[in-house]
Amino acid sequence: MIFPSKIFTEKEKEVARDIYFLASQTYLDILNPFADKKKIKENIIKWKSKLEELLDMLEG
Numbered sequence: 001m002i003f004p005s006k007i008f009t010e011k012e013k014e015v016a017r018d019i020y021f022l023a024s025q026t027y028l029d030i031l032n033p034f035a036d037k038k039k040i041k042e043n044i045i046k047w048k049s050k051l052e053e054l055l056d057m058l059e060g
Contacts, residue, residue, distance in 0.1 A: 015054045022047040 008016075026043045029035040 009057075012054060012057050015050055015057065019047060019050045019054065022050065 005013075022043050026040060026047060029040045029043065
């Protein structure tokens with residue numbers, strides 16, 4: 001059984017889940033020949049923002 005980490009806060013875990021979702025969705029969109037490039041770009045911008053947010057939390 002996998003136990004959740006107690007090292008990270010719930011907020012850090014939530015942001016990490018958001019990053020994982022956005023990264024996974026972006027990857028799948030890139031593989032899709034009919035994907036909307038504007039939507040991919042928006043997801044990458046959100047992904048970058050979430051990465052910066054998590055980095056700030058971990059440094060703070």
